[in-house]
Amino acid sequence: IVLTQSPGTLSLSPGARATLSCRASQSVSSNYLAWYQQKPGRAPRLLIYGASTRATGIPDRFSGSGSGTDFTLTIRRLEPEDFAIYYCQQYGSSRYNFGQGTKLEI
Amino acid sequence: QVQLQQSGPGLVKASQILSLTCVISGDSVSSNSAGWNWIRQSPSGGLEWLGRTYYRSKWENDYAVSVKSRIIINPDTSKNQFSLQLNSVTPEDTALYFCARGRGGLHYFDYWGQGTLVTVSS
DSSP, X not given: OOEEEEOSEEEOOXXXXXXXXXXXXXXXXXXXXXXXXXXXXXOOEEXXXXXXXEOTTOOTTEEEEEEXXXXXXXXXXXXXGGOSEEEEEEOSSSSOEEOOOEEEEO | OOEXXXXXXXXXXXXXXXXXXXXXXXXXXXXXXXXXXXXXXOTTOOEEEEEEEEESSSEEEEEOTTTGGGEEEXXXXXXXXXXXXXXXXXXXXXXXEEEEEEETTTTEEEEXXXXXXXXXXX
């Protein structure tokens, strides 16, 4: 399964709403789709799994939605610490793979 | 709190073996509900899952097709850790390598190591 994220770069201001897309080349089994946030020099941080379940400690301004081949990560009311790169990952098959990332910049 | 601590050399010569270790605290490498993974990130930023080891009544491994012929991931229950061995490396194997815990039978990755930058010199 190939995951294509869009846009490549998203330029927004603090307080705005961000909508990030992840499109799969075929249906993701059981909506096994995760989202991660990565900041420079750090490991990725799990935000969302199962397409819409927030991981432990993740603020409720982060939300995930979608099914089948189209998934969305929404961040409402951007905080300065939210500017980072975001990756989606499918785990519907045992050959896990990631999207190429969306850079969220100020 | 699960923590993963990586160790290993940052420089490997081409055609040699890349070896990294990931020590687990707060969980067990023998857990029946987790898997232990290696993931790398290329200099351009792309994330690539390499493989995993996990215990479900017996030890199992899954490997990415791209590296299947030259990768070994082994658990070490006595030290509660797991390791990556990547043979016959080339400069294309230069990357930031992460270990990560996978949850469930099919994995998302909820805890990650700090990352090890490995450069393959020609």
